């Protein structure tokens with residue numbers, strides 16, 4: 001849709017203390033019953049973009065990650081949980097551009113998507129044409145999801161038109177690939193900025209809005225998440241279009257994953273708890289989920305290093 005500055009003006013008032021109060025209520029009073037927790041953790045796996053974004057990534061590491069995505073749980077655990085017939089796998093594997101074709105080959109026939117972080121991840125500070133070229137290159141190599149970053153300065157300077165135009169160019173460059181727009185919320189100073197950047201990203205054609213790169217000093221937090229899902233709700237109410245949400249960065253425990261799922265269930269409803277509308281971006285969450293599921297089956301915890309990719 002065109003950039004609607006009037007709508008941004010109307011969304012300017014974000015009450016941080018009300019948001020923080022709501023988050024506190026959600027995480028303290030709402031819970032997932034013990035018996036249901038295993039099912040919710042399995043759901044969390046299927047909502048995951050299993051990620052490696054390290055400076056020392058190699059093709060070998062990406063192939064191992066893809067093998068893990070194909071079989072995220074050990075055969076004993078699958079048997080113990082009685083889920084032999086359920087196809088529990090992460091929604092996508094997320095990598096840097098040089099590893100896209102490796103991941104595409106390793107995941108052939110699985111239906112697991114390949115996401116590439118593009119546009120000069122993690123800061124977005126390269127010439128626009130360079131960033132657009134990067135998207136084209138990743139799509140050409142077979143990525144069907146593109147996670148772009150925005151230059152945070154455009155938000156901090158309230159340069160909404162420029163931000164809109166850049167994201168619209170990213171949208172166009174993606175073609176049929178899904179576009180996830182990373183806001184880098186830890187750099188945006190205020191929840192108002194988070195809300196307005198979310199609105200601009202959605203207006204410009206984002207399929208998903210995503211909190212963080214995992215490289216900011218503050219990554220995905222629940223108050224920021226709540227501000228973003230409220231923006232998604234407002235966008236849906238006005239346009240009828242559902243935009244997805246991806247919290248990412250620092251989400252490494254099963255407990256944290258359950259809190260995020262409660263937040264989404266309460267604020268957006270169950271329709272958003274499907275992989276086409278919700279993803280966790282996480283590099284180490286799967287290991288803790290495995291440990292919790294193992295505890296559910298055996299009553300014992302194993303050390304993280306017992307799990308591949310830990």
Ligand SMILES: O=C[C@H](O)COP(=O)(O)O
Pocket residue numbers: 051053094212213214215248249250251281282283284285
């Ligand atoms: O997009 C995903 C993030 O980079 C993952 O961050 P993490 O390594 O803190 O889980």
